[in-house]
Amino acid sequence: MTTHTARPLPSAALRELRVRDDAGRPMAPFTDEEGGSPLRCCLRHSVPGERIALVSYAPLRRWAAGTGTDPGAYDEVGPVFVHAGECSGPEGGSLPFTGARRAVRRYSADGRILGGRLVEDPAGAEPAFADAFAEAFADPEVALVHVRAVEYGCFLYEVRRP
Numbered sequence: 744m745t746t747h748t749a750r751p752l753p754s755a756a757l758r759e760l761r762v763r764d765d766a767g768r769p770m771a772p773f774t775d776e777e778g779g780s781p782l783r784c785c786l787r788h789s790v791p792g793e794r795i796a797l798v799s800y801a802p803l804r805r806w807a808a809g810t811g812t813d814p815g816a817y818d819e820v821g822p823v824f825v826h827a828g829e830c831s832g833p834e835g836g837s838l839p840f841t842g843a844r845r846a847v848r849r850y851s852a853d854g855r856i857l858g859g860r861l862v863e864d865p866a867g868a869e870p871a872f873a874d875a876f877a878e879a880f881a882d883p884e885v886a887l888v889h890v891r892a893v894e895y896g897c898f899l900y901e902v903r904r905p
Contacts, residue, residue, distance in 0.1 A: 749838050749902060752800065756800075757825060768799065785830045797822050799822060801818060823898060839899070844861060844893040845890050848889045857885055872890075876902055
């Protein structure tokens with residue numbers, strides 16, 4: 744069985760976002776009093792008392808810049824939570840943010856949307872995601888997928904072709 748790895752926001756992108764986000768705004772850190780915010784830097788939920796920030800992030804734009812493609816009209820900027828300072832990154836090999844409805848959006852090597860799939864995963868079982876990733880990467884045109892929250896449409900993480 745092929746393992747699909749959730750990719751946190753890259754370190755270089757995090758350094759930039761902590762100064763100025765992809766919408767051009769300076770970072771505005773705050774203390775997360777309640778916890779539970781999905782952190783894209785370490786792919787876990789925040790705990791009460793952590794210093795975090797909500798920043799605008801353009802995942803496809805940043806991926807396209809690294810591959811020399813142009814995302815065109817698919818260039819989206821949306822909110823993501825990150826630690827306000829450096830963090831150690833993801834700790835485990837399990838897929839993050841399961842246990843809820845998620846959209847798995849497929850992209851081609853030239854940055855175009857090739858479709859997607861709704862993943863219903865109320866129990867938090869990774870097989871539902873593994874099936875969605877296997878289905879996506881069975882199409883040779885799919886270069887990467889984005890996992891997004893259905894409620895808000897927010898980018899959660901990226902998975903690339905194994």
